[in-house]
Amino acid sequence: MATLLLTAVGSAFGPIGGAIGALAGRTIDAHIFKPDAREGSRLKEVSISGSSYGTPLARHYGAMRVPGTIIWSTGFKETAASDGGGKGQPETTSYSYSVSFAVALSSRPIDRIGRIWADGNLLRGASGDLKSGGTLRIHRGLADQLADPLLDAELGAACPAHRGLAYAVFEDLDLTDFGNRIPALSFELFAGSGSELIKLMLAPHEISASESARFSELRGFSHEGGTLKSAVQLVGNLHPLSPRIQSGSVVIRSAADPATVPxxxxxxxxxxxxxxxxxxxxxxxxxxxxxxxxxxxxxxxxxxxxxxxxxxxxxxxxxxxxxxxxxxxxxxxxxxxxxxxxxxxxxxxxxxxxxxxxxxxxxxxxxxxxxxxxxxxxxxxxxxxxxxxxxxxxxxxRPESARYAAADPGTHWLPPDRLAAHSTLRVFELPWDGTGSPIERRAFAAIGAHSGRWPGARLYAEQAGTLQDTGVFASRRAIGGYLSQPLTSSPAIRLESGASVLVQLDDFAAQLIGSDANGLSAGTNRVLVGSEILQFTSAEPRGDGAWLLSGLLRGRGGTEASASRGHPSGTPATLLDQRVSVIGQDLHSQFGSEFAALGPADTEPATAILENGGASLQPPCPVHGRIEKKDGSIRISWTRRARGGWLWLDEVDQPLVEDAEQYEVAIGSFDAPSAHWTTSEPELLLNSADAEAIRLDHPGEAVLIRQIGTYARSPALSIADAFAL
Incomplete structure (x- = not known):
């Protein structure tokens, strides 16, 4: 007895023919539930990238999380960077490692890459930001794509363009967060609409799919191996399909969407x-x-x-x-x-x-x-x-019912996708603290960031429109902000227990800790407010990054002139601790005065102009000015202070840091003095005739005294109306 099955008809339509014949010759469900069938493709716990030879590259449809296969890599690259070096802290050199590599993702073109996970945490967020340093390039697998520039530079004429293969290239990926090894990676991949799976799978075989073949619930699918027939049968487990021959061609439609009238x-x-x-x-x-x-x-x-x-x-x-x-x-x-x-x-x-x-x-x-x-x-x-x-x-x-019990994906932990914080930068000189050489200028960089995830930033000097690497990389953000209320003037003579100021920090998570008199004498809790260094004994949080600092010791390090002027609201404030980095010596000849901080999270660099230029070489203002009169003559005397000599040891003269001890004294002003003298001693003697002439010719004018240092002159000590009767 002759028998003709539709399978024979289907075989005439190419590779998919066997699947069509099987679908038409018997119900889809017979394939879904046949006794000896495997229960489906093995699902993998979150897959990770590998590099095994012979690993098949899957075809991905819709939105999926895929591991990929490493197809090329360089060796590890070592980078050295200095960090810290503030007062009382040694400068440390840290070493970081990076690597460049390429990962094959899909053997069919894709639309884009979304998030990327590394060791289970997000390496790339939903907004496209890399959480670690490096550069990412995506090649979508188009038929006309060009070779990656890095691979082309490394491989030369042997470099393929990998057309038809979607892959990602990481250039100099910072491995600090991954134990200096290539992390286990997985990628969120988008390749068309998952609901159009049947249409997309059949398109290369010139077999059409009707609108009813849409798998509306499907978000994504991975065809990791096997025949197209097996893939269609697998989908048919949940989305039954049936073929129809129309005008000599095969059309696949949903078996669950028949004509409405039997x-x-x-x-x-x-x-x-x-x-x-x-x-x-x-x-x-x-x-x-x-x-x-x-x-x-x-x-x-x-x-x-x-x-x-x-x-x-x-x-x-x-x-x-x-x-x-x-x-x-x-x-x-x-x-x-x-x-x-x-x-x-x-x-x-x-x-x-x-x-x-x-x-x-x-x-x-x-x-x-x-x-x-x-x-x-x-x-x-x-x-x-x-x-x-x-x-x-x-x-x-029987028509399918859409009424089923609600479902819950269950409890689960998802890595946070914290938006990156942009870097902040403040660069300044400070009075010399007594460590290192007194003849070298040292600038400091406070590289920080606002609240949020921050992968660090590297410091550059801006010269002739280009960025020159200073060798400084900050992995810990400096604590900084600004005054949210004015700070009044101060004579900067003693600890002001009742004085306070409200500071707004950039990073809301930053913490400030109080201290006592012993801590202050050891140099703790120093804050650079404008050009004044002050210290505080108490820090009270007020919420959202606001801190009330009280118990102030003003004008530290010879900055009492700035303390006497006070500071308006909005004045920058920076905590001077080990998180502030030393830039280097010979500042002007090496780097100039314009700087920029740029990190992996920054779309634009944070820029700053050097503040307090020359402060490290400027002698402090003389103090304890005295006027002594005898028989009409006048003796003007003062006490010398020296750069770096802030401890004021008893019964010991301050060390002379300058090449020679020299002072200048003026009446009125140094720009246009009424009278002017220089002396190599911390005093000036005027006979009675000279004193009387000054009293008559310049009544009420102040005497100004400043030290002439090797590289700069100190601020002036003023003695008001010194020659008054």
Whole structure:
């Protein structure tokens, strides 16, 4: 007896033909639930990148989290950077390592890359920001893509463009956060719409898919190996499909979207071949399918960053199977799909073979039909041509219900996607602190950031429109901000227990700690406010980065002139501790006065102009000015202070840091003095005639005294109306 199956017809349409024939010749569900079938592709716990030879490169559709395969890498690159070096702290040299490598992601083109995970934490956020230093380039796998510039430079003429292959290139990825090794990577990949999977998979084979073939619940899918037939069958487990031949071509549509009005079959035709009764022309059977039902569905959960999730079907059987599906779904959709698959199985336990004398071209697999004298609606699962007519394979049909219990993806930990904070920069000189050489200028950089994740920043000098690396990299943010209220003037003589100032810090997470008199004498809690150095004993948080500093010791390090002027609201304030970096010696000849800080999180560099230029070489103002009069003559005397000599040891003269001891004294001003003298001693003697002449010619004018240092002159000590009677 001759038999012609639709499989033979399907074979004429290329590689997909076998799958189409199988779909048309029998119900999709027979493939879904056949007893010896594997429960689906093995889901992988969050996969990570590897570099094994022979690893197949998957085709990805929609939104998926994929590991990729490392296809090229350089050796590790070592970089040295200085850090710290503030008062009382040694300058340290730290070493960081970076590496450049390429990762193949998909063997079909993609649209874009979203987040990237490294060792389970986010390396690249949803906004496209890298959390670690380095450069990322994405090649989408287009047919005309060019070779990556780094690979081209390294490999030369042997460098392929990898057309048709989507891959990512990391250039100088900072490995500090990963234990100086290449981390385990996974990528969020977008390649078209997951709901258009069937259309996208069939397109290269010139087989079309109708709108009903859309898998609306599917967010993404990975075809990691096997034939296209196996992939279609796998999808059919949850989204039944059926083929139709239209105008000589094959169209795939959803088996769950038939015509709304069932077609009435003609009376059955009977012939005797021993298969079933000769008079009825049809035969009904009932199959027990409970062992083939889904007990649960494993999938990649979109709410869990594509980690595997599990949903149990509402109508599951205890002895059912757990089906593993390598697609991205929402929890509610996964539960609904599993429950609907079980509903179809239960409904289609009733099968019927029905014979027709001739084929109606409108009755094809997937068509809804009714049979004369037989209750219910049936769906054509397949057909078979026989010698005397057509035998239809029918399964009972019932519309799918959309009402299923709600689903929850479950509790899970997701790495935070903290937005990066942009760097801040302040560069300044300070009075020499007594450490190192007194003849070298040293500038300091306070490199910090506002609240948020901050991967550090490197300091550059701006010269002729270019950025010159200073060798300074700050991995810890300096604590800085500004005055949120004015700070009044101060004589800077003693500890002002009742004085206070409100400071707003850039980083809300920064902490300030109080101290006592012993701590202040050891140099703790120093803050550079404008050009004044002050210290505080108490720090009280006021919320949102605001701190009330009280118990102030003003004008430290010879900055009492700045303290006497006070500071308006908005004046910058920087905590001087080990987080402030030393830039280097011979400042002007090496770097100039314009600087920029640039880190991985910065779209634009933070810039700063050197403040307090020359402060490290300027002698402090003389103090303790005295006027002594005897027999009309006048003796003007003062006490010398020296750079770096801030301890004021008893019974010991301050060391002379300058090449020679020299002072200048003026009446009125140094720019246009009424009288002017220089002396190498901390005093000036005027005879009675000179003193009387000054008293008469310049009444009420002050005497100004300053030290002449090797590289600069000190601020002036003023003695008001020194010659008054």
């Amino acid at each position: 077609r009435m079959l003609p009376e059955p035709a009977a012939w005797d071949d021993g298969d079933f009764g000769t008079q009825s022309g049809h035969s009904q059977t009932r199959r027990d399918q409970r062992s083939r039902a889904f007990s649960g569905l494993r999938y990649y959960d979109t709410a869990r960053d594509y980690q595997p999730g599990m949903q149990h079907a509402d109508n599951s059987e205890a002895d059912g199977v757990t089906f593993e599906f390598p697609g991205a779904l929402a929890a509610a959709d996964a539960k609904s799909l599993a429950s609907r698959a079980n509903d179809r199985l239960i409904t289609r336990q009733d099968a019927m073979a029905y014979r027709l004398a001739e084929l109606d071209p409108e009755i094809t697999p997937g068509t809804l039909v009714q049979a004369p004298g037989i209750d219910g609606v049936w769906q054509v699962a397949g057909w078979e041509w026989r010698e005397r007519g057509i035998e239809l394979d029918l399964l009972r049909y």
